[in-house]
Amino acid sequence: MRHELMLAVSVVVLLVVEIFSSAKHKTNVVLPLSIALMGLSMLVGGMYPEAGTLFGGIYRTDALRTAVKLVLDAGALLVFFQVYGWIRRPENSDKVSEFFILVFSTLIGMHYMVSAGDFMMMYLGLELASIPLSALAAFDRYKRVSAEAGIKYILSSAMSTAFLLFGLSFIYITAGTLHFDALQAAFRPDVLTILGLVFFMAGMAFKISLVPFHLWTADVYEGAPVAVTAYFSVVSKGAAVFVLTWVLYHVFGAAVEQWRIILVTLAVMTMTVGNLFALRQQNMKRFLAFSSIAQAGFILLGMLGQGALGMASVVFYLLVYVFTNIAAFSVVAAISNATGKENIDDYRGLYATNPRLTLVLMVALFSLAGIPPVAGFFGKLFLFNAAASQGYYWLIFVAVVNATISLYYYLRPVRAMFIDKNEHPIAFFKSDAYMRMGLLLCMAGIFATGFISWFFEYLFAVS
Amino acid sequence: MSLHEILFIVFSTVVLLFSLMTVLSRRILRSATYLLLVLVATAGIYLWLQYEFMAAVQVALYAGGIVVIIVFSILLTHHIHHRSKPFPPVRVITGLGVAGLGAALTIWAILQHDFHYHEAEPLEVNAKVIGQHLVNTGDGGYALPFEVISVLLLAVLVGAIVVAKKDKANEQTSENK
Amino acid sequence: MISFDYTLLIPVLPLLMFLTLGIGGHRLKPLMAGLLGSAAMGVVTVLSYLTAIQYFFVGGGMGADGYVALIPFQFTWLAFTDTLRITLGVMLDPISVMMLVVISTVSLMVHIYSLGYMKGEKGFQRFYAFLSLFSFSMLGLVLATNIFQMYIFWELVGVSSFLLIGFYYRKPSAIAASKKAFIVTRFADFGFLLGILILSYYTGTFDFGILTQPETSPVASMAGVSFMGLSVVSWAMVLVFMGGAGKSAMFPLHIWLPDAMEGPTPVSALIHAATMVVAGVYLVARLFVVYHFWAADIQEVIAWVGAFTSLFAAVIAITQHDIKRVLAFSTLSQIGYMMLALGVSGYGGAEGTGYMAAMFHLFTHAMFKALLFLGAGSVIHAVHSNLMTEMGGLRKYMPVTHITFLIACLTISGVPFLSGFFSKDEILVAAFEHSKVLFAIEFLVAGLTAFYMFRLYFNVFWGQERHYHHTPHESPWVMTVPLMVLAFASVFSGYLPFTHLVSPDRLPFEVHLHWGIAIPSVLIGLAGIGLAWVLYKRPSRVPDRMAAAMGGFYTTVYHKFYIDEVYLFVTRRVLFNLVSRPISWFDRHVVDAFMNALANVTNGVSDRIKGLQSGQLQMYAATFAAGVIGLVLLALYYLGSA
Amino acid sequence: MLHTIPLHYFLIVGTLMFFIGVAGFIIRRNLITILMSVELMLNAVNINFLAVNRYLYPHHLEGHFFTLFIVAIAAAEASIAIALIINIYRRFSTIDVDQVSDMKY
């Protein structure tokens, strides 16, 4: 609980600062403050993880949940590192603290979602995590695309939530309660409850952007500011993934046969469709959007594993994914901030002018593609391992074929940067210190989380 | 047929009929009015179920709150006599098809289900009980969700400000784009 | 017991010389390199003669039961299994010792001769390096203790031949010829290798010693196994013979030999007349016991192939104008003789005459054919042309060449008391005893041989004197001395007591000159010479008219029965155009295109489904709802089936 | 008294209302109408929860409170959606959703 409280305190602190600080150079105050607050929250919340329940069981915490929260916090923190160039622009000067307040609030929502002990808390967390996000998506409100992203997100999110609730209303029938523990004992698969379960899963699938519930993803990712997109793709998705996994394992265990076939179907569709769309994208953000859809399909493979193995693989992948995807988005953000260019073709010949950035992007893309020695390789293999432990060899085959296709498009930016010739490549520019710091952290994470087995072992132990 | 049954039939008929009209009316202000009727009729159903507090909330928050801001926004964005264009037939077919199929499937599932009604005497639901629940931090208490809602409302407030705030510098230029 | 340990030096010296000249040759003066190579070959020759004397005449090779196979040296080169092992070693038995003498003699002569013939040529050192390589390979081949060693050196010989034929590597025709020689023999070796593999599979050994024991050979154990109506021994042996036929240029694998004359003439003398081309004969002789006892049908085939080739080549030789080609076809014809002799030979005592005669003829043929080639080389050296039509009346200018050449012609024609007479007579005898038809063919060939040889002789040394750019003159002594040495050998090698030295069962036996056969054959030889005298001694139009009278037949023969064209058709049209090209096309346009198509289809699908992402919120919702319904149905289906 | 009307009826009413909302979401092109359709869907959920609560588990109030929170959140959601719609109107000068599709494919 101290974790959430600390975040809430952060919101208050930011509000106070917003009220009392002068308009000039607000960024230089608020950004380091936010980073510090986030770091403090992680420290306070992450130290000595304990297990227990509060409020009659609707709030529960344990080492695994703490770990997941830390992963989410780390994602948010890394996003903070990349916003400097964007948030300090004149048009954003009047809403600097608002950005951080909204991020902190959504993070609180996700924490509650992760710590939920019943569906109501989960629902509240979910909404707290997604409603302010629509405001974040529309943050660049002077841009048409940003406004479009905001409205598309809020409306489709509302609809998906309606479906989720509609499903829950049927699940409620079986047990008369929405407490996870009580529900687990009472849950029996029959026609109505399975129907409810599917509706519920569809609602969650929307948040994780699984095909065919993914259609909002690309538009919103493209329209939203880069930092927000990074936040969407990693943190928001991560929380939903964890909750869905946990709920499926620990609440709907009795319907394992049914949700598995659904997961398999979703996995196949998600990987394939995500890849097919990613193939043809020109805009880096849209490209990464479809890539993240495909990645979600891989995560489903991990979910198919049972017990600690599945859970640990999924959370480990989320951890890896945080570093990897934010690294990629950071580079996109750096380039977008410096030049406003976001298309793959604009990146041609970039290695000649900005070698370090390109190397970071390359490593990140390889990690996404699952190429050793970076962490993505381990993450992906462990997901496959989880699926294999249940005998899903054909599914793994489909997945690895998709991974091969994905390599094709992940190599496209690499090719543009390293191989293609360009008369007028993007000129050299110097990223700000925050950005460099963030990229450094991402790189460290991408390499360390893979090679150092401690991360996975710890997650496995607490799962 | 008892009064109860008649009431139920009336309420549900109103709900369904005006729901349909909300969706199908081409005059948006009428839609909003129908929605209001639907919400009020829903409150009736809550009353029928003896959840008076919920009915009150429904009328106050939904009918009184949401519909009002919807109407405001309509007034902001439409001419009064605006009549929307006819719906594209493909979309109507898709919408009705999907919705019909979904409804049929769900109703079939509901009919499949064998409900075991609980014969116990229902709990008295009044403002006091509800208030006690809302501040209770123990088993069956809703203090935490209540707090979460407050954070949510704060966030929504900030979010709405972010979205609605008038830009000083860029407003003029970007609007003409 | 006499030690034969020094025989190891016989192949090793040329090898060292090859490495020395090959790696460091270009730093040496050309003459130095030549002398070095010749000196090494001289030592080898001495050692070979020493071996022969010790083996045959001092009694080093004579055991209780005739000559024995001695193995003074051997080591395991590659042991596939416990029994199947390739050893490299030196095996001395009558035929290998005899071959040592042949090879070292001819090789030495060629080495010396080339000092003059190749003087001033670019790549002189390279030439000697290749000669050494060839000598090494050939010596290794004949000394082989097992069939795989033989195969190894067989290949090396092929490569040396390739290198030497293509010595003038700037000349496209030389390149083509070398390629052709290598590929045709390689094709034959494919059969040889299969034969070896079949043989070794059934017998479990490569070793000649074990294979050729008439009583205990494991080949006997495979006699019962048959495949497609032919016993596997026959299969194996026919395949092995295919290898032999390739190297020995038997019909229909003979096509490379005439072209091989693109190489320098000394090379033709060494490789394509005296030594390498008889490797096939040597191979059959090596495995004679196996052929005779377990593959008699194949032995018959060998006889007929030999006979046919000898006739076929002789007929072609009559029409050729290039003197080296005439000699080449003559070689074919003579090797046909040897094959025939092996084919008709029996086993034991006088039955083994054919075998003995083949070896005998091999020996004498090496001498006189080398002489003929070197003589021809001498002429070419003087005239700078290969064509008879550009020669004539050379006897005045080149007396030594003329005389030695005449001796060789007489020898090959079987004029009595020269070496050719004896060896050919034995072959005819053996053929006569075996089959009258074969005898008749060979009898005819004897006449043809005399005719075309003297046609050549008269055309070159008599006939019409041509206009020469430079007045032809006799070759230097380094070239004429080898001619004289070989002439000496041609005359007298017939008196070697071959029946005492070589026989299939390695026991000496006695045969006497069969006058009933010798006299007619001498007569027909003389007739051939006479005809040539009449037609070619003086310039005359008669041959042309005769050729014209024959018409199509003459043209066909002149074009070597169009066999080359058939091959060309098969390789160029069928293999290249109908196999290789379609494969290449298939690879690019089907296999590879399939892989590319996978990518294109993926991209195509990607393009087709882009409409799903329409940007319209309602369609997103519709998809969402439809997706939910679909999943519900799926889950319910599984619920129902569970 | 309650059981004169079986629970099915409520659920069916809820379901029909929900899918009318779905149909509206798909068919309508006006952003505000779409928002109204969402409200219909949420309302349907509420009917379900309350009916089930009353019929099957009258001795506690989980469904009831869930409904309460749903209503609260729906209000928050609606308000921010309206803000966004007005924002759209400012950018696009229309709230026809068909026009609001700059991003596609």
Next chain:
Amino acid sequence: MNILHFLIIIPVLTLAGVLTSRSLKGVRWVSAVGMFAQLLVAIAVMVTYMGLRKGGDSAEMVLMESHTWFASLNIHYTIGVDGISSAMILLTAIVMFAGVFASWELEYLQKEFFVSLILLVTGVYGFFISLDLFTMFLYYELAVIPMYLLIGIWGTGPKEYSAMKLTLMLMGGSALLIVALFGIFYGAADGVHTFNLLELGQHPMPVEMQRFIFPFAFLGFGVLGALFPFHTWSPDGHASAPTAVSMLHAGVLMKLGGFGIFRVAMYLMPQAAQEQAWIFIILTSISVVYGAFGAIWQKDLKFINAYSSVSHCGLVIFGLLMMNRTAMDGAILQMISHGLMTALFFALIGMIYSRTHTRQIHEMGGLMQVIPFLAVVYMIAGFASLGLPGLSGFAAEMTIFVGAFQHGDLFHRVATIMAISAIVVTAVYILRVVGILLLGPVKNDHFLHLKDATWYERLSTLTLVVAVAGVGLYPQWLYRLIYDSLGPVAEKLLAAL
């Protein structure tokens, strides 16, 4: 410290050295010294191995060492070698050493080139010493990216296309391998879940599982081994790759395929291997002949060599599929032999190309006159390729053929004869190239002024020539070395019959 660690440490140190070098000269020399040190280590590994064997160590693998990595997934970092791996390591070291000198005169982004190249080779070493399938696979995949960049950046011709094709097809292959990897992990008998090869060997999979997994493992490695019809990356990829990469790829990386089939697929799934061998025998014997015929029609030197590699590597897998010690021994000899000679070929092609700026054989001719050293070495390589005794190809091919002939049935016979017939076709295409390229008159006057090999080119090629001749002249020691290590696999295959 286990000497095997140096096989990874030295490349990593070299990598660091290259990255910190400031001058082009520094980059070159650090790479050269590093790879020379690596060659010494490889020799030391070989010597150590032979010493241990002589000392009576009869363990399946020697120099073993194991560290737990991911304990919960039972992933370990386990290393060890047997005769076959130490031979392959030596091969890699030789090819790489030659490769550094072959890329001495690179003109563009030298530092990045050497970094990628060394990264690539690190993966190869790791693959050969790994006994844990997971780390083995990790090292295997490590090669993918440097490969893409190496071809894409420093390649020639349609390099982007080729690089992409090669990368994707090889990734497709490893897609199959991943399935096999987990199939093996979860399929082992007695509920043992391990990636350790030796442990897996002791708990053989049930036959049904083997039947399912074997094709994945086999084809997965087969793609890398250029098995028909999955070979088409090879012509394009090799044609576009820069010299050293072609050398390393054709010389060593393609061998990973054969090695993997042997070490993983056949060792762990002997029953399935026996059952399904016939399918793959058909494919490989097609491969052998098909590649050879394909090479005849090509006009680009690298294409010729690529098709020739298809043929020769087909023979490797063919030999393995014959499943007796002799043939398998031959197959591994063939890997080494082909590795050396194809590296030599590619080195020469690169050197010729750098002079003539064309690889079309018809545009060249008479090179023997202008660059005799390179021409002679090319000829030697050609002879090795067509199986001339005394050079490595002969011993390898003959061993395969003798081994293959131990099968008496008609099917094996026909396949074997088909494979053997390739020696004739090989002669045709090799001599064709030699004839057009090296011999005959000089076709282009510009070529008359070409310079013959420089010292580093001589060093590069002679290293390989010596190795080719060494293997060819006395194959017995290598044969024995391999033979002794074949035992475990051969026995399993025999028992599976």
